[in-house]
Amino acid sequence: MRFAYADPPYIGQAERHYKCAEIDHRELLRKLDCLYPDGWALSCSTPSLGMILGWCPADVRVAAWCKSFCAFKRNVRPAYAWEPVIYRGGRNPSNGYRAAIPEKNGKQLTPKDFIVEPITLKKGLVGAKPEKVCRWILQLLNVQPGDEVVDLYPGTGIMGVVAKEFTRVEEEERG
Secondary structure, three states: OEEEEEOOOOOOOHHHHHOOOOOOHHHHHHHHHHHOOOEEEEEOOOOOHHHHHHHOOOOOEEEEEEOOOOOOOOOOOOOOOEEEEEEEEOOOHHHOOOOOOOOOOOOOOOOOOEEEOOOOOOOOOOOOOOHHHHHHHHHHHOOOOOOEEEEOOOOOOHHHHHHHHHHOOOHHHHO
């Protein structure tokens, strides 16, 4: 299966943080749906969530990265301490895939629709995601060995590193 992850500059932040033109999020969503029908995930900001959801297909879900440590901004109350991740598709029961049932008293295999993890610091890029958050996003889509994950806005490259781990097929599995 082929999946995509998009963590573009958030609406209204492109010039300020990245010295680039604004991203057309509506067009980005069209691209995600057209080119990645198996599934995709999009990180966004809480102020833009309502607008972006209005452009999404009805069957998307929203998950929450809750930041146990976050940056406090002057004159912003309450603090922005969570970040939405909109996702669609994936190898999930809503798309016709059976959910794996854990062995009795075994590890739960279904991810939660939220994660609590602090922000990253000093990664060289505003908004860099922690490895644990990248793993969680791939778990939301149920990415498996042999799948392909395309990181549309690679930034620090951490999603690519985590995706490579997730999708690696061990030599003995290759035959």
